[in-house]
Amino acid sequence: MTIADPAGAALASLTEARALVARTSTAERVADAVRNEVVEGRLRPGGRLPEQALSHALGVSRNTVREALSQLVAERVLVREPNRGVFVAVPDAEAVRDVYRARLLIEPAAVREGERAGDPEAVGRLRAAVQEGRAAAAHDDWPAVAGANQHFHRALVGLAGSVRLDQQMGLLLAEMRLVFHRMTSVREFHEPYLDGNDTITRLVEAGERERAAGEVASYLRTAEAQILAAFADL
């Protein structure tokens, strides 16, 4: 800056707007749309996604559809079978175990050692997710409770303060939504964790990070066991 102008600060604040200026590409928007359909459950696990049908339905070229599908395959939301097509992923018990192995490492560690575990903003997101879940439960909106639960675990990893970890957690949680879509009784599954999340949040707020981490690990283990049990009789 050769000139000392007050516009300097104003311009700096605009850097956040870059993401908005740079419109998302068509392929990205297609990927978002398909991902939404999948995580919302409108496309069943195992369902097929023909390129031509998507191309026609979304009004974009088949090449663009392919680009979007490839991205979702990389995210494990879809699986590609060569020369056969792409399908909505059908997570099996081993996938559940693998996801929980990863979560059991990452989430308690984020609570125990996260650099932002003292940051009011990061902790506030925990509290916000808890309240979001409580509000949704009050309206008997159990899909929303499930969403709040995901926000809570995302906020837990957010305590680490690493965008790369956050991103990885996003993938793991997206996979978990596929798991839930294979299960019935969303309510029975998510309801017990409302109080658990509150307990964890209180411990974090009180700075009792070691105990909070222990609670997180404990809840993850029971959730995994519950899901695996549900998978067993299927």
Add this chain to the structure above:
Amino acid sequence: MTIADPAGAALASLTEARALVARTSTAERVADAVRNEVVEGRLRPGGRLPEQALSHALGVSRNTVREALSQLVAERVLVREPNRGVFVAVPDAEAVRDVYRARLLIEPAAVREGERAGDPEAVGRLRAAVQEGRAAAAHDDWPAVAGANQHFHRALVGLAGSVRLDQQMGLLLAEMRLVFHRMTSVREFHEPYLDGNDTITRLVEAGERERAAGEVASYLRTAEAQILAAFADL
């Protein structure tokens, strides 16, 4: 199987061959080729990758090149600037900090709590990486020492026994290679860790997981500081 034939078992063993039958697609091979060029350092960070040039050089269509580039962008090996092109990523200090925040959570936790930390096969990979590094150092092959170092940290995460974590670690390490390519003096950086890796491996072999995890964290912190210092005078 309606018929009771001994071929049943034999056929079951063939399921492992599926991966070989399914040849990799052209786009995937292009992605592998470009990724190799980048991590080997033949394509400098910041370097540009015009689609047409790649298309011509590799003898594949520009559409296929685009598909490969998109995948590498998702892996953070390349970055896309809309309407300008894709470039080899240039990790900055903040990227280094973020990667180490993630590694400092994952790696010590994998050593401390990994389900396979007692598994001789998984631990053997640690030992193998140590010896690989020693052998490379004996030949003054410092790029190979760097490679062995990466194998070591990959083996550390392998103690967790989660393919999803392994995959994530692969992305983080690929990004680290880009970081190293911005630094000179590969030798001075990697040599001190030869002994450190040996120490960690001994502790893991002895079942002293807590101390091993502490060593891992300590080494990661010094490495991060060293890299950030090198970035500072640049």
Add this chain to the structure above:
DNA sequence: TCTTGCTGGATTGTTGAGCAATCCATACGC
């Protein structure tokens, strides 16, 4: 009945060409 082989139709994998939008460097005018 069970297996094998074939055939037609559908979908994927990949190519090539083409066009609007955007960016960049250069030259121009003031």
Add this chain to the structure above:
DNA sequence: GCGTATGGATTGCTCAACAATCCAGCAAGA
């Protein structure tokens, strides 16, 4: 020096086409 046109190059996306592959169904043969 500074803002503004201008032209070339590249990207983002589309469209059309074709070979390779897969699948369902059917016919022939053991």
